[in-house]
Amino acid sequence: MHKGRSPATIVLALIGAMLTGAAVAVPSAAQPANCNQRVEIVRHLATVYAEAPVALGTASNGGVVELFISKDGRSWTLIVTAPDGVACMIAAGEDWNRLPTIEAHGT
Secondary structure, eight states, rough: OOOOOOOOHHHHHHHHHHHHOOOOOOOOOOOOOTTEEEHHHHHHHHHHHHHEEEEEEETSOOEEEEEEETTTEEEEEEEETTSSSSSEEEEEEEEOOOOOOOOOOOO
């Protein structure tokens, strides 16, 4: 873990990097164990962890990045779904903390 940074801050930085153009590869031919059709992953996250989507964005490669969090914040999962519907879980953890929204100041 990065010293002085909360897990939520690290994940938000990861999401920001992916949404601003960092490569997010989703294999479609040979799927790793953490990949499946999006509908199956969503069903798994809802059933096993009681997680639901709370944020999403489009990556530069056309994929959709989604953050799932349990209602009590005890667990979270970050997935990316390719245009063909194959989704991969790319990060997961515990104890999600929502940060207060801070307005950006224009210059």
